Amino acid sequence: MTFGSGAMTNSIDEIGQAQVILVSGSNTTEAHPQVARRIYDAVDRGAKLIVIDPRRTRLARHAHLHLRLRPGTDIPLLNAMMRCILDENLVDDLFIEMRTENYFALRDMLLQVDPGQAAAVAGVAESDIRLAARMYARAQRSVICYCLGVTQHICGTGNVRSYANLAMLTGHVEQEFTGVDPLRGQNNVQGACDMGALPVVLTGYQSVTDPVALGKFARAWGVELSNRPGLTVLDMTHGEQIRAMLVMGENPVLSDPRQDHVIATLKGLDFLAVADIFLSETAALADVVFPVATFAEKSGTVTSSERRVQLMHQAIKPVGAARPDGQVIMALSERLGYPMRYDSEAEVMEEICLLTPIYGGIYHDRLDPGWGLQWPCVDRSHGSTQYLHKYAFARGRGRFEPAKHVAPAEAADEHYPFVLMTGRVYHHYHTGSMTRRSLSLMRECGRSLVEMHPDDGRRLGIGPGDPVRLTSRHGSCSFNADLTPRVETGYLYANFHFPESPVNVLIGDASDPIARIPEFKICAVQVERETA
Amino acid sequence: MMMNKNLVMNKDYLVPLLRKLAKTHRLVAPVRNEYGDTLFTIITDLDRTEIDLDHQPQASLKPYFFPQTDTLCRYVIDCDPATGAMDYSFHVQLPQNRPTVYVGVRSCDMFAVMYTDMVFLHEHERDVYYKQRRDNAIFITIACNTPFDNCFCNATRSGPFLESGFDLQLTDLGDRWFVETGRARGAGLTEDWACFFRPADEADKRAQFQAELEARGRFKQLVHVDLASKLLAEDKVPESIFRDLSSRCQDCGGCAFICPTCTCFNITDQPRDEAGGERVRSWDACTFSGFTAMAGGHNSVDVETGRIRRRFLHKLQYDVDRHGRPSCVGCGRCVGMCFGGVDMIRFISMISEAGENGAEAGE
Numbered sequence A: 001m002t003f004g005s006g007a008m009t010n011s012i013d014e015i016g017q018a019q020v021i022l023v024s025g026s027n028t029t030e031a032h033p034q035v036a037r038r039i040y041d042a043v044d045r046g047a048k049l050i051v052i053d054p055r056r057t058r059l060a061r062h063a064h065l066h067l068r069l070r071p072g073t074d075i076p077l078l079n080a081m082m083r084c085i086l087d088e089n090l091v092d093d094l095f096i097e098m099r100t101e102n103y104f105a106l107r108d109m110l111l112q113v114d115p116g117q118a119a120a121v122a123g124v125a126e127s128d129i130r131l132a133a134r135m136y137a138r139a140q141r142s143v144i145c146y147c148l149g150v151t152q153h154i155c156g157t158g159n160v161r162s163y164a165n166l167a168m169l170t171g172h173v174e175q176e177f178t179g180v181d182p183l184r185g186q187n188n189v190q191g192a193c194d195m196g197a198l199p200v201v202l203t204g205y206q207s208v209t210d211p212v213a214l215g216k217f218a219r220a221w222g223v224e225l226s227n228r229p230g231l232t233v234l235d236m237t238h239g240e241q242i243r244a245m246l247v248m249g250e251n252p253v254l255s256d257p258r259q260d261h262v263i264a265t266l267k268g269l270d271f272l273a274v275a276d277i278f279l280s281e282t283a284a285l286a287d288v289v290f291p292v293a294t295f296a297e298k299s300g301t302v303t304s305s306e307r308r309v310q311l312m313h314q315a316i317k318p319v320g321a322a323r324p325d326g327q328v329i330m331a332l333s334e335r336l337g338y339p340m341r342y343d344s345e346a347e348v349m350e351e352i353c354l355l356t357p358i359y360g361g362i363y364h365d366r367l368d369p370g371w372g373l374q375w376p377c378v379d380r381s382h383g384s385t386q387y388l389h390k391y392a393f394a395r396g397r398g399r400f401e402p403a404k405h406v407a408p409a410e411a412a413d414e415h416y417p418f419v420l421m422t423g424r425v426y427h428h429y430h431t432g433s434m435t436r437r438s439l440s441l442m443r444e445c446g447r448s449l450v451e452m453h454p455d456d457g458r459r460l461g462i463g464p465g466d467p468v469r470l471t472s473r474h475g476s477c478s479f480n481a482d483l484t485p486r487v488e489t490g491y492l493y494a495n496f497h498f499p500e501s502p503v504n505v506l507i508g509d510a511s512d513p514i515a516r517i518p519e520f521k522i523c524a525v526q527v528e529r530e531t532a
Numbered sequence B: 001m002m003m004n005k006n007l008v009m010n011k012d013y014l015v016p017l018l019r020k021l022a023k024t025h026r027l028v029a030p031v032r033n034e035y036g037d038t039l040f041t042i043i044t045d046l047d048r049t050e051i052d053l054d055h056q057p058q059a060s061l062k063p064y065f066f067p068q069t070d071t072l073c074r075y076v077i078d079c080d081p082a083t084g085a086m087d088y089s090f091h092v093q094l095p096q097n098r099p100t101v102y103v104g105v106r107s108c109d110m111f112a113v114m115y116t117d118m119v120f121l122h123e124h125e126r127d128v129y130y131k132q133r134r135d136n137a138i139f140i141t142i143a144c145n146t147p148f149d150n151c152f153c154n155a156t157r158s159g160p161f162l163e164s165g166f167d168l169q170l171t172d173l174g175d176r177w178f179v180e181t182g183r184a185r186g187a188g189l190t191e192d193w194a195c196f197f198r199p200a201d202e203a204d205k206r207a208q209f210q211a212e213l214e215a216r217g218r219f220k221q222l223v224h225v226d227l228a229s230k231l232l233a234e235d236k237v238p239e240s241i242f243r244d245l246s247s248r249c250q251d252c253g254g255c256a257f258i259c260p261t262c263t264c265f266n267i268t269d270q271p272r273d274e275a276g277g278e279r280v281r282s283w284d285a286c287t288f289s290g291f292t293a294m295a296g297g298h299n300s301v302d303v304e305t306g307r308i309r310r311r312f313l314h315k316l317q318y319d320v321d322r323h324g325r326p327s328c329v330g331c332g333r334c335v336g337m338c339f340g341g342v343d344m345i346r347f348i349s350m351i352s353e354a355g356e357n358g359a360e361a362g363e
């Protein structure tokens, strides 16, 4: 990758001290309220806020500049911004010289960019792009926060690289209060990635093709490991490459695109086991279901967006037959002929320290009491790392990776005239397997709404709350209409929290060729009012 | 009425006194945990617990009398197999009454208990669940010599020193506590354990007077609570203020949950098995949009600005009409809680500023 590791370069607290904050593809107040709090603090202190988002989110209403781009046009927008930075000589030459490589490739590409044309593609005024470029580049402490609105496109990797290019071009990376911060979802998505829950890496982003790393694991585990990358989730849940599956705490029936394919794949398995705290839609298809402990019933660590590893303690004993996930894995492994005998979570952590350089000094006793440690923390004498890439990028030099616009796979046309974006709402979490069980949250938001501009509603004879049916090239699904100017005419926004409205049946299986993230943010649909 | 007595207690004697009281009472006091949070905590081992009287407890005493979720009764469903008729029977679940000494309660929180008493113990409409927890409570409060950063109890007339409501009020005089008795139970306590106290002399009284005077000068916030109530009553608050603040409110309910005087609740039936379940009361908040939502999803108020209006009008206008004073006790907790900065201080500052400008423009 561009910097060499995938995590927030800053700490969340640093955002409050930034002078310019560029938020892209993130409905921060709803999805990351604790980050939004720092953004409000910074704005109250006089910081400038730039929001890049097709929707007028709550944060966008507070922005000094809202670039309301067409979904999927981050790359032309950023290229236009960078061209402007180049033209106005706001480039950080020293930083580029000392700390980066491949700059000329980016510069040559930018010199071919026509900002006017790029602005037209993105649907944003060229003058606003220039303004954003100046604001971002001129400030000393500029921060970029981005989220799934940037990554869930067929050009997601290119989008992320473009934000990294922008930060490196202006030297906004290696210091406190300035950097590039992807905001992660669950309390432990970062931890899952750190532990190698990605197809190409072992723990701590050690490549599965690296013989030295593999040798180390082979010695610790007494088995040889494969040096071939694994499959992405999308490859696993669509197709016939897999015969048996253990799904832990995921609900792909609702969370992955093309529900029909996912169900067919899961039903076609020889064996499916699901470990979850509730009987999810996926668990309902399983041969064996393991009831597992909730957060309050187990101990261990979680790692937050800001690379902070924190210890959590069991508060109550697991209810009923539930067991902590770790024990399920150990028992299964034992039956499969590879006994694992860990007496405590601390013992598991010791193995993580042994095999994972960035976690090398993160022992349980150092985490308790207090707020934990931020990786990298290579040994016991190493403290917490507040921000990354202080003197050098993880991969040595930061590499510019120029990116070009990629047209979305699911463009609107005369048959499917609306572009649907999907995402989340404040009161629910993912497939709702937990939040739909809370009466208060259901009272706040109890049915699946699709946001539509009031003008479109009027044109189609759709009133507030009316039942509507969305049909894409792949499937169709019903919602109730929420008429709001948060979306522009021609665009719709829906969430995937409700099994009654499994919006992912609409989504195609086109995905980013590198990260294999589906194009959740763009889907062409037609809309009709449903008659009761 | 009984005269309040003024006494003095050596600082070293607080724990020994509490040890005596703990023989017959449960003890609750602020304790700082390993994460640096000070919380009211039930003390089971006085020797291993350090009572923290230097920081404001993050939550008030509210959950001790009005828990976040409270089982009111259990219900059993009887189904007559012959007719298919269903019959519910309810079995009240009263909480235990535990005589408790609450130690280190700051004036605002003491005042808040007196306020919630008005809500829950009003004449004949007594709430038995609240009463059961509230009876036999003793309050050893602590006057605030140094108000915290977000405090404004001077403006709500609920501190920093109280005249009544407490059993004992302690004032820190450096090496000793100045002790005032309030309710009869407090006076009785000083008689039962007279060995820990001595009568206050003139020098003690002067020192106490001085401490109180100085405390009043130490507030960092200037909050015009009465002016705010007046402007609201005269309907002189510009709509734009509600709009601005509302756009920063994310509907989390944190302000109402943390507020010592917010008492809205919801009641739900939670099935436990085929045969029955529990009727549960849980905290609610007027800032939730579901608070006014009707069946079918219609909402009688504009959800976004409506919730902010409900909250501030309730605290600063409706309660003034009903109880003669605002229900905000100036503890400042909502200031630290709200991530959007939609708090009492900001609201009052905004409307008093607008009020001043309006007045100037009018002249």
Ligand code: SF4
Residues within 6 Å of the ligand: B255, B258, B259, B260, B261, B315, B327, B328, B329, B330, B331, B332, B333, B334, B335, B344
């Ligand atoms: S409104 Fe705020 S300051 Fe007033 S009592 Fe409630 S939490 Fe404290």
